Amino acid sequence: MHKIITISTEGKGLYDFTREVATALLEAKVSDGLCTLFVRHTSCSLTIQENADPSARRDLENWLNRLVPENDPLYTHTAEGADDMPAHIKSILTQTSLSIPVIEGKLVLGIWQGVYLWEHRHQQQHREIVAHFLSS
Amino acid sequence: MHKIITISTEGKGLYDFTREVATALLEAKVSDGLCTLFVRHTSCSLTIQENADPSARRDLENWLNRLVPENDPLYTHTAEGADDMPAHIKSILTQTSLSIPVIEGKLVLGIWQGVYLWEHRHQQQHREIVAHFLSS
Amino acid sequence: MHKIITISTEGKGLYDFTREVATALLEAKVSDGLCTLFVRHTSCSLTIQENADPSARRDLENWLNRLVPENDPLYTHTAEGADDMPAHIKSILTQTSLSIPVIEGKLVLGIWQGVYLWEHRHQQQHREIVAHFLSS
Numbered sequence: 159m160h161k162i163i164t165i166s167t168e169g170k171g172l173y174d175f176t177r178e179v180a181t182a183l184l185e186a187k188v189s190d191g192l193c194t195l196f197v198r199h200t201s202c203s204l205t206i207q208e209n210a211d212p213s214a215r216r217d218l219e220n221w222l223n224r225l226v227p228e229n230d231p232l233y234t235h236t237a238e239g240a241d242d243m244p245a246h247i248k249s250i251l252t253q254t255s256l257s258i259p260v261i262e263g264k265l266v267l268g269i270w271q272g273v274y275l276w277e278h279r280h281q282q283q284h285r286e287i288v289a290h291f292l293s294s
Numbered sequence: 295m296h297k298i299i300t301i302s303t304e305g306k307g308l309y310d311f312t313r314e315v316a317t318a319l320l321e322a323k324v325s326d327g328l329c330t331l332f333v334r335h336t337s338c339s340l341t342i343q344e345n346a347d348p349s350a351r352r353d354l355e356n357w358l359n360r361l362v363p364e365n366d367p368l369y370t371h372t373a374e375g376a377d378d379m380p381a382h383i384k385s386i387l388t389q390t391s392l393s394i395p396v397i398e399g400k401l402v403l404g405i406w407q408g409v410y411l412w413e414h415r416h417q418q419q420h421r422e423i424v425a426h427f428l429s430s
Numbered sequence: 431m432h433k434i435i436t437i438s439t440e441g442k443g444l445y446d447f448t449r450e451v452a453t454a455l456l457e458a459k460v461s462d463g464l465c466t467l468f469v470r471h472t473s474c475s476l477t478i479q480e481n482a483d484p485s486a487r488r489d490l491e492n493w494l495n496r497l498v499p500e501n502d503p504l505y506t507h508t509a510e511g512a513d514d515m516p517a518h519i520k521s522i523l524t525q526t527s528l529s530i531p532v533i534e535g536k537l538v539l540g541i542w543q544g545v546y547l548w549e550h551r552h553q554q555q556h557r558e559i560v561a562h563f564l565s566s
Contacts, residue, residue, distance in 0.1 A: 159566065160462075160533055192330055192428055194464055194529045198540030200480045206390040208336045208382060213371040217379050218386060220368055232492055235485040243489050246480060250490060254478040254543075255529040257330045257391040259426035261296055266424045268334030271390075288538045290531035292464055292566055294295065294428055328466055328564055342526040344472045344518060349507040353515050354522060356504055393466045393527040395562035397432055402560045404470030430431065430564055
């Protein structure tokens, strides 16, 4: 059982898609099992982070931008734009796949945890995430 | 099949819980399948690292503290203390979930691999990890 | 169902083993399910990255080498060589396990995604990766 979740992004930042995963889980009718999220791109990534205070997500974004700046003279892979190589680096430092157990029909996320697509490119993108469910 | 593993932490550092996972696996009676570990917090994380020489873990801790220091003027999310924002950043650079295959009733960990909770906060915490098992 | 994939590495860098995983999947005859890749070492790691332009992989390697240099005076775990502690750090910043859904007999990798072993040591190594498959 799986569902393709498509997220349209408008620039860099964290996009919450916890609700879309919860909906896909309901449709999959899995009571006990495993939810795997897999993003089919190498210039964005997945992460689980605090869903309460937006300032935490802003700081995450700013910190990662400082660690992996654009126009670093180290980059040779520059044909696709100044944000391309930083996007690949940010992607390898975060996640392409996430595994979340399902118990009694619910994701076992902690109360403060949300599931995020992390867009690392400036321009509008359509991102595809596979939400896959296995039943125990 | 799942078990909640609770770990009480007393400050920052790596806490080995390989034995707790092995015990949970025994109780789950899975012979061939998949073990998923999921930590229900965003200010600590999971990692698999060398279980032999404690100096490796000390260096990991010190290196990560230097990369993500407290009191960085970049942070705006500071209401919960100087170690809060660094904890979130360290968490996105490491893992919230780990997947370990089970073969012939055993985790396929290499001989030098241990499973660790990485606490990123100073004060005592009670951390909840879901150990979930699927059978082939 | 599982297969051990062994990769002989000759120094630092990214080694594509997407084809070996696809072959193991064919042999496992899984039509819908989950592929888990797990590397049984702590001085190399796994990542999913762009498979098109080799310059992206060179930049990834060079960027990570700069972030985690050899001979950093912070290291105390130095008995196994100058590349040992950097290898552990690079390993915790990337992945030990990857989860890739399988749909209609195929890994759901995006068109530009390849599966890589990331070797962090200089000398020749024989690396063991467990490719494990669960059927829905």
